[in-house]
Amino acid sequence: MAPAGLDAQVGIIGTGTMGSMLAWQLARRGVRVLAFEQFSPGHDRGAVGGETRLFRLAYAEGNQYVPLLRESLRLWRELEDESGADVLTQCGGLSIGQSGGDYISGLLTSARDTEVPVSVLSAAEVAERYPQHGLFDGEIAVLDEQAGFLRCEQAVLSATRVAEQAGAEVLRYTEVTELVEESDCVLVRTADGTSHRVGQVVVAAGSWAARFLPARLAAAVQSRRVLLTWFGADDIDAYRPEAFPIFIHHRGDQHLYGMPTVDGVMVKVAGAVLSHPVPAPEAVERRHSMTEIHRVSDAVGELLPGLHPEPVRTDAFTDLYTTDECPLVGRVGERVVVTTGHSGRGFKYSPGMAAAVADVLSGAGDPRYAFMSPDRF
Numbered sequence: 315m316a317p318a319g320l321d322a323q324v325g326i327i328g329t330g331t332m333g334s335m336l337a338w339q340l341a342r343r344g345v346r347v348l349a350f351e352q353f354s355p356g357h358d359r360g361a362v363g364g365e366t367r368l369f370r371l372a373y374a375e376g377n378q379y380v381p382l383l384r385e386s387l388r389l390w391r392e393l394e395d396e397s398g399a400d401v402l403t404q405c406g407g408l409s410i411g412q413s414g415g416d417y418i419s420g421l422l423t424s425a426r427d428t429e430v431p432v433s434v435l436s437a438a439e440v441a442e443r444y445p446q447h448g449l450f451d452g453e454i455a456v457l458d459e460q461a462g463f464l465r466c467e468q469a470v471l472s473a474t475r476v477a478e479q480a481g482a483e484v485l486r487y488t489e490v491t492e493l494v495e496e497s498d499c500v501l502v503r504t505a506d507g508t509s510h511r512v513g514q515v516v517v518a519a520g521s522w523a524a525r526f527l528p529a530r531l532a533a534a535v536q537s538r539r540v541l542l543t544w545f546g547a548d549d550i551d552a553y554r555p556e557a558f559p560i561f562i563h564h565r566g567d568q569h570l571y572g573m574p575t576v577d578g579v580m581v582k583v584a585g586a587v588l589s590h591p592v593p594a595p596e597a598v599e600r601r602h603s604m605t606e607i608h609r610v611s612d613a614v615g616e617l618l619p620g621l622h623p624e625p626v627r628t629d630a631f632t633d634l635y636t637t638d639e640c641p642l643v644g645r646v647g648e649r650v651v652v653t654t655g656h657s658g659r660g661f662k663y664s665p666g667m668a669a670a671v672a673d674v675l676s677g678a679g680d681p682r683y684a685f686m687s688p689d690r691f
Contacts, residue, residue, distance in 0.1 A: 322348035322483070324675060325502050325512035327490050327526060329355045330362050331466075331661050332653045333518035334473040335668035338393070341480035343672060348512055349482060350502065352489040352522070355474040356467045360520045360595065361633040364542045366573050366582060367466045367661040368560050370407050371430045372458040374421040375659065378685055380428040382666040389665035390464070397472035400465065405574060406559035407461025410440070410447065413454045417564040421456055433457040446552055447561065448617050463560050463573040466661055473665075493517075493526055493650065500649045514649045514675055521595035521632040523654040528646055534691045535642070535655050537632045538589040539598050543610050544580035544627040548620050553581045563617055570613050581621055586613035589658065595632040602628045633658050643667065643686035644674060651675060652688060 324340055326333045326349040334355055340347045356362060371387070373379050390402040411417040425432045435455040440447055449455075478484060485504075493515060494501040500515040517526045521537040547553050555574040562571045562585075572583035587606045592598050607625060615623035636642060636655040643653045653671050660667065670680050 319511065320499055320513055321510045322346045323513045324348070325350065325500065325510065325515040327493075327502075327515065327517045328519035328522070329474055329484055330360050330470065330518065330520050331664045332520075332656070332668060332671075333516075334470045334477070335664045336516060336518060336653070336671055337477035337482045337484070338473040338480075339665070339668040339672045340675070341477040341482040345672075347477065347482035348510060349477075349484045350488050350490045350504065351484060351486050354486045355484065356470045358629075358631065360522075361540075361631055361658075361661070362466050362470050363631050364466065364582070364629060365576055366463045368407070368461070368562075368571065368573065369402060369404075369464050369662045370458055370461045370560075372407070372409065372421055372425045372432050372456065372461070373428075373430075374409075374417060374424050377424050377428050378682070379663060380424075380430065381682055382663040382670070385666035385669065386663045387460070389669065390469075393469065393472055393476070393665060396476045399468055399472045401469045401472060402462055402464050403555050404460055404462035405555035407458045408440075408444065408447070408559050408561040409456045409458070409564070410449060410453055410561060411564035412452050415564070418454065418456060425456070425458075430458065430460070433459070444558070446558055446618060446620050447563070448619055450565070457559070461560055462555075463576075464661060465576070490526075495647050495649050514651065516671060516675070517650065517652045517654060520654065521634045523634055523652065527652065527654075530691050531642060531646065531652070531688055534637050535634050536591045537595045538635050538658075539592045539630050540584075540589045540633055540658060541587045541602060541606060541610070542582065542584045542629045542631070543602070543625040544582050545614055545618075545621040545623070546579070546626050547575075547581055547622065550575055550578055550581075552620060554578075570617055572618075580626060583610070583614055583618065583621070586610040589633070589635070592632060598630055598632045600630050602630070641667075641686045642688045643671065643683060644679070644688050646688050
C-alpha cells in the first residue's frame, strides 16, 4: 500500500516501451504504482508501433549494453510466462558488411570481449544459406543465433496487463501537464485539472519527455522521425522466421535492416532513410515523400532482390534521441527519475532497463549503468 496521504509509491509518466516494463517490474515487487498515459498502451503515435523490433546480443554499439541485453533476454521469457503471449522469436540475426571494415570488426571484437557466440559466414556461405540477400564484393556476414525479433505492441500490452493484474493502476487518456516536487511527494497534475500525490515519479514519456526535464537536459534531446516500410515478396515462404533471420546490412554510413514476415504477406525493411528531427512529436508526418520511397525502394531492389521494391505499406513514428545517442537514466531531482532518450535502440533491452530503474528507485542503482547518468550534461 502507498503511505498515508499518497495515491501511490511511484508514479510513471507514459506507458510506452519503458513505462509499461517499469510498471510490470515494480508491481511484481509489490510497489504501488500509478501510471499516466495520454493515449492508451500500445498506441502508434510514439516509438512502439510497427509490429516488430530487433533483438540482438552481439552488439557493436557498446559492450556496456550486453549485461542489459542478457538480463532482458531472461525477462522477455518471464513476461511470456506471466502473460501467456508470444513476444520474442529467436530466429537468429545477420550483420552484413565489409570484411575488415569498422562495423564488422567492431562487432566481432565486441562479441569476443563479451563472450557472445557468433559465426562468420563468407559471401558464398550467405548465398547458399540465405540467398534472399545480395552482397557486394568483400562483404561477409556475422550470425548471432540468439538474435531475433520482438512483437512490440504485444510486449507493451502484455506488460501493462500483468502489471495491472499485480495491482498497478493505469490512467488511460490522461495527459500529465506538470510535475511539482515537494518535500514529501511529487504532485502530478493532469489536463483535466486533477492532482495526484506520489512518493516518487519516473518520466518515461518518450518523445514527450522533454517537457518534464530540467532545461539542461531538455536542450540535450530531440524528437526524430523514423520511417518504416513493408514489401511484398515473390516467395513469402523464403522470408518466414525459420528461413530468414533478422538482419542489418551496413554499407558505409548507411544501413538497411529488417526482419521476417509476421503476417505471411509482407516483409518489414527500414533504415535506408535516416531519422531526422521534428519540431514536436505531434507534428510528425506519417506519409512518406516520393524521394523517401525511391530511396528505400532502390536499396531494397539492390540488396533484397526477392522482394518487390515498391513498398505496399509505409509509416513513421517518433523517438527521443540525445545529442550523444546515449540514454538518460537516473535521478534529476530528489524524487524524480528519468528513463528516456534511448535513441532508437531501447526496445530490445527495455525489461532489463526497467529492472535497473526499479533499483534506482529503491536506492540501489547498478554502477554498470552509470554511463547513462543525466549528470553528464
